[in-house]
Amino acid sequence: MNSLVEKEQQLRSTKTHDTAAVRLIQEGGYVSPSPHLWDDVLISIVLKKPVLLKGPSGSGKTKLAQTISHYFNQPMQSINCSVDLDAEALLGFKTIISKDGETIIEFVEGPVVQAMKKGHILYIDEINMARPETLPILHSVLDHRRMLTNPFTGEVIYAHEDFTVISAINEGYVGTSPMNEALKNRFVSFTVPYLTxxxxxxxxxxxxxxxxxxxxxxxxxxxxxxxxxxxxxxxxxxxxxxxxxxxxxxxxxxxxxxxxxxxxxxxxxxxxxxxxxxxxxxxxxxx
Structure with a gap:
């Protein structure tokens, strides 16, 4: 995985949108519908800003996140939100295992914890499908603190330098709800239109x-x-x-x-x- 400095150098090496688009489509990646969208999202990622992708279903939001993962050679942990999403689905859960002839309780780390520790991309799909009371646990992860106190273990987790958050929403769809301002204000927001x-x-x-x-x-x-x-x-x-x-x-x-x-x-x-x-x-x- 590239370090933050390597990311910046890689970003500077992308000379024009057209060149980047041709290269990415040859690799099966995302093609930007506007001259600046791809470059501007990359800049936000390098600056460690959580990114929110807004657009209709099928406009390529997930493809964009996957292409960023490929571009920076950075693994991606994914969360698919629903009304059933809870803290365990985000952070992990405790389970009983047998080890060396003893029964012990072990914590299985969820996608948020793994992404923070390993410096992966955390992709939160359809974030506005989750219950509003579930997501405040991520507030400290998404702002300048970039940390989390795991309520299941008491562990204080500070995000790896390369940790990145990308979220996506389909606005106005059945089952979705408006994002609360405290959560929305933690993102840099981009509209992803259909290709034409x-x-x-x-x-x-x-x-x-x-x-x-x-x-x-x-x-x-x-x-x-x-x-x-x-x-x-x-x-x-x-x-x-x-x-x-x-x-x-x-x-x-x-x-x-x-x-x-x-x-x-x-x-x-x-x-x-x-x-x-x-x-x-x-x-x-x-x-």
């Missing part, structure tokens, strides 16, 4: 390298139309998910485009009218 234009085309060709030019163009048109209807309020955000679009395109290399879009995009939508609208948009480009 040349960046999306680059990802399509990387994901489906044997797809015909016509198929790529068809899905670019479909993507544009889906995004327009999302902006018009006629489709929910997930209809324009890049992840779903790429799934549909991969299927369409083997089955008709209409069926591929139906399975990968339309059938995921709860609203019958939305499903019908998606298929009508496809009919515009597929005869």
């Amino acid at each position: 234009g040349e960046q999306l085309e680059l990802v399509m060709k990387d994901t489906c390298p044997f797809a015909s030019k016509q198929l790529v163009e068809t899905f670019l048109h479909i993507s544009i139309d889906l995004k327009k209807q999302v902006m018009n309020g006629l489709l929910s955000d997930e209809a324009a998910s890049v992840r779903s679009l790429l799934d549909a395109m991969a299927l369409a290399e083997h089955i008709p485009v209409k069926r591929a879009v139906q399975y990968a995009i339309a059938e995921k939508l709860d609203d019958t009218i939305e499903r019908r609208l998606v298929m009508e948009l496809v009919d515009t480009w597929v005869k």
Whole structure:
């Protein structure tokens, strides 16, 4: 794993966004939808600022975190938040084991403790799905103190120099709740939009390298139309998910485009009218 100084040197060596984008897509990594997003997130990481990624489902937030992990050669511990998330899921738990013929109580370290001690990236996905009363335990981890007193063991843990926190949220989705101000203020926040234009085309060709030019163009048109209807309020955000679009395109290399879009995009939508609208948009480009 790179030290903080090595991270800074590595960051300075990235000369332009375009160069970084080409290299990362060749490695199967994240492609930034704007000229500055990738570089600005990296700078925040090097400055030890907790990063909050905001954006719709399928916009690439997890991919961005994974690419940062790869870029810095830094392992990542992941937490998938839900209403069932508790302190044990974050910090660890006590268990009874047999050792040298004796029964002892051992503490199994959770992702937060492991990431802090080993200098890993801690990725907290859908942080606004967790119960508000669960997360204050992380306040001292996320601010200038970068430390934690483990309530299960009494151990005081100071974060490794390379310890990094990246969180992600899907705003306004069912089951989510607004982040409280005390938690939100500990992050530097970035909006992660869907890919469009040349960046999306680059990802399509990387994901489906044997797809015909016509198929790529068809899905670019479909993507544009889906995004327009999302902006018009006629489709929910997930209809324009890049992840779903790429799934549909991969299927369409083997089955008709209409069926591929139906399975990968339309059938995921709860609203019958939305499903019908998606298929009508496809009919515009597929005869």
